[in-house]
Amino acid sequence: MRQDVRVILLVPANPLRPRQPDEHFAAEAQAARAAGFEVAVVDHDALARGGDARRAVTSVSGSGTAVYRGWMLRSEQYATFAELLAERGVVLRTDAEQYRRAHELPGWYAALAAVTPPSVWTTGSDRADFDRARVELGAGPAVLRDYSKSMKHYWDEAAFIPHLEDGAAAWSVASRFLELREDDFVGGFVLRRFERFAPAEVRTWWVDGVCVLVGPHPDSPNDSVPVEIDLAPVAPLVAGLGLPFVTVDLALRTDGVWRVVELGDGQVSDRPAAIEPEKMISALLAAFSPADEQMARDPARGQPADVPPA
Structure with a gap:
C-alpha cells in the first residue's frame, strides 16, 4: 500500500456499543487494522432513516480516502453519506454516481447485456x-x-x-x-x-475491473466453488464499467454457459464465511497498490494470478 495515502475503512457501529464495529463486520475491521487501514465506525441507522444524517459520521475525523463495508444503503442515502464525509475531508473511493450504477440494475445492465438474462x-x-x-x-x-x-x-x-x-x-x-x-x-x-441455472451461485469480487476473489454466494456458503470458472467473456465487460469495487454473482446455465445473475457494489455485498476477512482486506488494499503490483494480476482472464478460487 502506498504510504502517502491515508486509507480508512468505514464500518457500521454496534447499536449497543456505538464506538465499536457491528459484530457482523468486526472481523473485517480487525483484519483491516492489522493490514494498515485506519478504521472508523458510522451510524448506519442515522443514514438509513433520514433526519439527522450528519450524526452518522461524527466518529470520522481527519482526511483521506475511504472504503465502506457495511449494510446496504439506498443510492440517495449513499449520496448524502458521500457529501457528509467530503465536508470532513474524507472522499469515498466509490463516488455516489458509481455506487448507483453498481447498486441498481439499470446502471450496469447495458454493459453486461451479452452475459446476463434479457x-x-x-x-x-x-x-x-x-x-x-x-x-x-x-x-x-x-x-x-x-x-x-x-x-x-x-x-x-x-x-x-x-x-x-x-x-x-x-x-x-x-x-x-x-x-x-x-x-x-x-x-x-x-x-x-427466466433461465435455468445450477442451484449454487458463485460470488466474484472485482477491484478496478480485475477479479481478486472467487468464492461461494452467501446464500449457499457451504457449496464448493467449481475449479474452472471462465471469466474471459465477463472480464472486459466488468472492466469497461469503470467501477472501483464490485461483486459479480455468476451461475452456470444448464447448457454449460456461465451467466451473470447480479452485479452489486462491493461495499454492501455480504462476505460468505468461506472467504476469510484477511482475504477481503487484501483485495481492498489492492485498490491502493502501485501500478506495477496491479499488473501482477492477469487482466486477460480477470483472474488474480496469486489468489486461487476459495
Whole structure:
C-alpha cells in the first residue's frame, strides 16, 4: 500500500456499543487494522432513516480516502453519506454516481447485456408501465425484482412469473412483491427472462475491473466453488464499467454457459464465511497498490494470478 495515502475503512457501529464495529463486520475491521487501514465506525441507522444524517459520521475525523463495508444503503442515502464525509475531508473511493450504477440494475445492465438474462424495467410501480414492460419482454417465464433486490426467498408468490402473457397472474406476483418490499422498493419493477441455472451461485469480487476473489454466494456458503470458472467473456465487460469495487454473482446455465445473475457494489455485498476477512482486506488494499503490483494480476482472464478460487 502506498504510504502517502491515508486509507480508512468505514464500518457500521454496534447499536449497543456505538464506538465499536457491528459484530457482523468486526472481523473485517480487525483484519483491516492489522493490514494498515485506519478504521472508523458510522451510524448506519442515522443514514438509513433520514433526519439527522450528519450524526452518522461524527466518529470520522481527519482526511483521506475511504472504503465502506457495511449494510446496504439506498443510492440517495449513499449520496448524502458521500457529501457528509467530503465536508470532513474524507472522499469515498466509490463516488455516489458509481455506487448507483453498481447498486441498481439499470446502471450496469447495458454493459453486461451479452452475459446476463434479457431484462426490461419500469420507472415506478404503475400497473400500466408494468404491463408495457411485460409485453416488451415477450411471452414465457420471467423473474421479478426491483432495481436493487429480488424477493427470491418468496419465489412462487413474489419472484417467479410462469407466463408473462397472463397479465392478471403476473400483476398478482408484482403486487405481492410490492407488499413485501414496502418502503424498501427501489426505482421500479425489473422483469428478467427466466433461465435455468445450477442451484449454487458463485460470488466474484472485482477491484478496478480485475477479479481478486472467487468464492461461494452467501446464500449457499457451504457449496464448493467449481475449479474452472471462465471469466474471459465477463472480464472486459466488468472492466469497461469503470467501477472501483464490485461483486459479480455468476451461475452456470444448464447448457454449460456461465451467466451473470447480479452485479452489486462491493461495499454492501455480504462476505460468505468461506472467504476469510484477511482475504477481503487484501483485495481492498489492492485498490491502493502501485501500478506495477496491479499488473501482477492477469487482466486477460480477470483472474488474480496469486489468489486461487476459495
